[in-house]
Amino acid sequence: MRLHTKIAMAVGGLALAGTSLLVTTPAQAQGxxxxxxxxxxxxxxxxxxxxxxxxxxxxxxxxxxxxxxxxxxxxxxxxxxxxxxxxxxxxxxxxxxxxxxxxxxxxxxxxxxxxxxxxxxxxx
Structure with a gap:
């Protein structure tokens, strides 16, 4: 994979994907x-x-x-x-x-x- 490929990280209910930011509620984070x-x-x-x-x-x-x-x-x-x-x-x-x-x-x-x-x- 190249560095310019979208990188996704999930940290404590936050998900970062490229320039997008997804914020989940505590309930969603707990599934x-x-x-x-x-x-x-x-x-x-x-x-x-x-x-x-x-x-x-x-x-x-x-x-x-x-x-x-x-x-x-x-x-x-x-x-x-x-x-x-x-x-x-x-x-x-x-x-x-x-x-x-x-x-x-x-x-x-x-x-x-x-x-x-x-x-x-x-x-x-």
């Missing part, structure tokens, strides 16, 4: 960028080990955390509007926990969607 809605439900990558809350809001009270979402990717039943969170919106997704199988809410900031609410997902 968890494919989310889809089917029959009103969401199937998507997410942060594992996050708490599921009784209501669509964070709480200082431990009893308001009803379960833990350990799976990734996960199934989400639907979405609701709740407390604004670090993701810059107030969308929360309802799902089942992995420890006690209780239903709870996880902030959209913990789900690797590109838009919230995710298109095609039913409102609870």
């Amino acid at each position: 968890q960028s494919s989310c889809y809605a089917k029959s009103g439900h969401l199937y998507c990558g997410n942060k594992a080990g996050v708490s599921l809350w009784r209501s669509p809001r964070y709480s200082e009270h431990d009893q308001d955390a009803v379960d833990t979402l350990n799976s990734n990717p996960s199934y989400f039943q639907c979405y609701v509007s709740g407390q604004k969170h670090g993701g810059g919106n107030n969308i929360w997704y309802r799902t089942y926990g992995d420890v006690s199988k209780r239903t709870g809410y996880v902030a959209a900031e913990s789900v690797y969607t590109w838009k919230d609410p995710f298109p095609g997902v039913a409102h609870c």
Whole structure:
């Protein structure tokens, strides 16, 4: 190969190819960028080990955390509007926990969607 041939390098979620620059989101860099809605439900990558809350809001009270979402990717039943969170919106997704199988809410900031609410997902 000659030096003037396009050289591609991938470094921490960035890909350089000639004069092109591709920047990926953290979810894409982790290979968890494919989310889809089917029959009103969401199937998507997410942060594992996050708490599921009784209501669509964070709480200082431990009893308001009803379960833990350990799976990734996960199934989400639907979405609701709740407390604004670090993701810059107030969308929360309802799902089942992995420890006690209780239903709870996880902030959209913990789900690797590109838009919230995710298109095609039913409102609870």
